Amino acid sequence: xxxxxxxxxxxxxxxxxxxxxDMWLPSYLVLSETMVDLNRYEVKFRIVRGxxxxxxxxxxxxxxxxxxxxxxxxxxxxxxxxxxxxxxxxTGDESLHSDGRALDVSVKDFWRWSSSDLLSNTTRGIFAEFxxxxxxxxxxxxxxxxxxxxxxxxxxxxxVEVKSAAYIQSWxxxxxxxxxxxxxxxxxxYAETNAFDPEPRRQADVYVFALLAHKxxxxxxxxxVSQWHFYVLPTTVLNERTRSQxxxxxxxxxxxxxxxxxYSDLRNKVLxxxx
Numbered sequence: 314x315x316x317x318x319x320x321x322x323x324x325x326x327x328x329x330x331x332x333x334x335d336m337w338l339p340s341y342l343v344l345s346e347t348m349v350d351l352n353r354y355e356v357k358f359r360i361v362r363g364x365x366x367x368x369x370x371x372x373x374x375x376x377x378x379x380x381x382x383x384x385x386x387x388x389x390x391x392x393x394x395x396x397x398x399x400x401x402x403x404t405g406d407e408s409l410h411s412d413g414r415a416l417d418v419s420v421k422d423f424w425r426w427s428s429s430d431l432l433s434n435t436t437r438g439i440f441a442e443f444x445x446x447x448x449x450x451x452x453x454x455x456x457x458x459x460x461x462x463x464x465x466x467x468x469x470x471x472x473v474e475v476k477s478a479a480y481i482q483s484w485x486x487x488x489x490x491x492x493x494x495x496x497x498x499x500x501x502x503y504a505e506t507n508a509f510d511p512e513p514r515r516q517a518d519v520y521v522f523a524l525l526a527h528k529x530x531x532x533x534x535x536x537x538v539s540q541w542h543f544y545v546l547p548t549t550v551l552n553e554r555t556r557s558q559x560x561x562x563x564x565x566x567x568x569x570x571x572x573x574x575x576y577s578d579l580r581n582k583v584l585x586x587x588x
Contacts, residue, residue, distance in 0.1 A: 397504045397505050399456075400456045401456070402453070402454065402455075402456055403420050404420075405419060405420050405421035405424060406419055406420070406421060407419060407420045408420075430483055431535040431536070432479065432481065432482060432483035432525075432533070432535065433482075433483050434482075437477055437479060437525065437535065438475075438476075438477040439457070440477075440535060441475055441476075441477035441523040441525075441541075442457065442464050442465065442475045442477075443457075444523065444538060444541065444576070445464075445465065445473065445475050445521050445523060445543070445579065446465050448538075448543075448576050448577075448579040448580055449465065449467045449468075449473065449579065449580050449583060450467065450468055450580065451465050451466065451467060451468070452468075458504070460502055460504060461504075462499075462501030462502065462503065462510075462516040463501075463516045463517040464517070467583065467584075469584060469587070471518050471519055471583060471584065471587040472516065472517040472518045472519070473517055473518070473519050473520075473521055473583060474515070474516065474517035474519070474520045474521070474548075475520075475521050475523055476494040476495070476496070476520065476521070476522045476523065477522075477523045477524075477525070478490070478492045478493070478494060478522070478523075478524050478525070478563075479524065479525035479526075480492065480525070480526065480527070480528050481525070481527065481528065481529075481530055481533050489528060492524060492562070492563040493560050493561065493562045493563065494522050494560060494561050494566070495559065495560050496515070496520065496551055496558070496559065496560060496561055497513075497558070497559045497560075498513040498514050498515055498558070499513055499514075499515070499516060500512070500513045501514070501516045515548045515551060515552065517548055518547070518548055518586075518587050519545060519546070519547055519548065519583050519586045519587050520545070520546045520547075520548060520551060521543055521544070521545055521579070521583065522543070522544040522545075522546070522561075522566055522570075523541055523542075523543055524541065524542045524543075524544070524563070524573070525540060525541055526540060526541065526542040526573075527540040538576040539575070539576070541576060542573035542574075543573055543574050543575070543576070543579045543582070544566050544567065544570040544572075544573050544574075545570055545574065545579070545582045545583055545586050546566070546569055546570050546586065547586045547587070550569055554569075
């Protein structure tokens, strides 16, 4: 096992020193206490004036260091040591566990504890995405992408951004909330490459503005899709606005979109906007 440190700058170049003689190393590298499994491959290193470089490798495997990352190449193809982890949907019945022993608490208990307040800003926003996804026929077999450049991809390939607002909040209010939506251009980030777009822009083809429009505390119910109003705009309309490029008020949204549509009409409205 070869252990090496990474300076605070994050580089692993000339200032990283090793005190190992030439030897055949086991098939693991440890990078800042993170274990990297190189399967059955063994790599021979030599130390040269405080720098390190690969001598020759078995099975065509080569390891090199740049200023920002460790690079492993096998047969002239770079091996991705830390690819994106794609999660599968959970049932909720999975238990927390310790040393192979199941604990008397499940993922469903976590969901109940963390996500029951559907009126809170954060949870309502995620729930609005879920409602819109169902209306558009988006598959629920894939886990929601928390940091995706856009929120939803329809079966027709339309990229959709969902924005949410409500008159009624879960905290104490002296009046109903004033409705507006933030619509800034963003720098898209992609989990597959951990890279950002070079220029900020609006990433989606269509925006869906989901307003929980009910105004009575006693009867508000986010699960009742009839209490939601949906306003749909092509991204081109937002880009061409001469007023604020950072937010849009409900009155302007209603004029530009032609008014709200219901849950049952949302799919067709989005497809029309994408044409």
